[in-house]
Amino acid sequence: MAPRPLVAGNWKMNGLRADAAEVRALATLLTDDLACDVLICPPATLLTTILDAAKGSAIAVGGQDCHAKVSGAHTGDISAAMIKDLGCSHVIVGHSERRTDHGESDALVRTKAEAAVAAGLVAIVCVGETEAERDGGKTLDVVGRQVLGSVPDAATPATVIVAYEPVWAIGTGRTPTEAEVAEVHGFIRAELSQRFAAAGAEFRLLYGGSVKPSNAKSLMAVANVDGALVGGASLKAVDFSGIINAYN
Numbered sequence: 631m632a633p634r635p636l637v638a639g640n641w642k643m644n645g646l647r648a649d650a651a652e653v654r655a656l657a658t659l660l661t662d663d664l665a666c667d668v669l670i671c672p673p674a675t676l677l678t679t680i681l682d683a684a685k686g687s688a689i690a691v692g693g694q695d696c697h698a699k700v701s702g703a704h705t706g707d708i709s710a711a712m713i714k715d716l717g718c719s720h721v722i723v724g725h726s727e728r729r730t731d732h733g734e735s736d737a738l739v740r741t742k743a744e745a746a747v748a749a750g751l752v753a754i755v756c757v758g759e760t761e762a763e764r765d766g767g768k769t770l771d772v773v774g775r776q777v778l779g780s781v782p783d784a785a786t787p788a789t790v791i792v793a794y795e796p797v798w799a800i801g802t803g804r805t806p807t808e809a810e811v812a813e814v815h816g817f818i819r820a821e822l823s824q825r826f827a828a829a830g831a832e833f834r835l836l837y838g839g840s841v842k843p844s845n846a847k848s849l850m851a852v853a854n855v856d857g858a859l860v861g862g863a864s865l866k867a868v869d870f871s872g873i874i875n876a877y878n
């Protein structure tokens with residue numbers, strides 16, 4: 631059976647408390663018989679506010695990053711246990727902006743994913759090639775290395791989600807063709823099946839990179855795409871619900 635889809639929003643470094651109104655508006659737009667799960671990952675400063683706004687709705691809330699350690703002398707960081715303690719269910723790790731801006735390696739991303747799972751969160755592990763890597767014909771090499779290096783050995787479909795986000799498609803309005811998405815998602819599925827045997831078929835594989843209401847239905851229909859990780863278009867309820875509607 632195909633995994634139940636997930637449509638996840640990554641607000642990145644956007645949002646003030648007043649933007650909780652978008653989450654309350656989204657909750658009113660979601661039908662009771664949703665065919666997918668819905669998640670919003672606001673900045674750490676808004677986790678409590680968004681958890682409150684989402685209360686009683688189908689919207690789950692997650693973090694955008696966590697430290698690999700449970701606690702300690704790491705000024706400015708937050709741990710998976712802290713995110714879990716608030717009532718969150720998920721955390722994104724290894725987003726390309728973290729890999730680029732903070733030099734995060736596959737090994738660090740794997741440790742963060744392990745910390746997330748140990749804290750009781752589902753880790754959304756992001757992978758994806760740069761434009762130069764795609765142009766150089768290295769997409770599958772890069773994605774394969776990232777999946778192998780970033781996904782913990784103890785990962786299960788219940789604890790880890792993999793998000794394929796080509797770096798060149800993030801925030802650019804450009805997307806890969808459906809055939810290109812199918813190729814990479816099929817490749818990730820095969821890698822996970824090789825490593826985790828029958829469970830490989832059950833991992834959720836999200837596509838991320840310039841997903842919007844107008845392209846969501848066709849991207850979400852691609853084989854081995856089990857949902858979306860959405861940046862810009864997750865900020866407004868009307869756009870995000872348009873993407874969620876790809877499944878309804």
Ligand code: PEP
Nearest residue numbers: 800801838839840861862
């Ligand atoms: C993202 O940052 O995870 C993302 C996919 O961004 P956008 O949808 O804006 O391209």
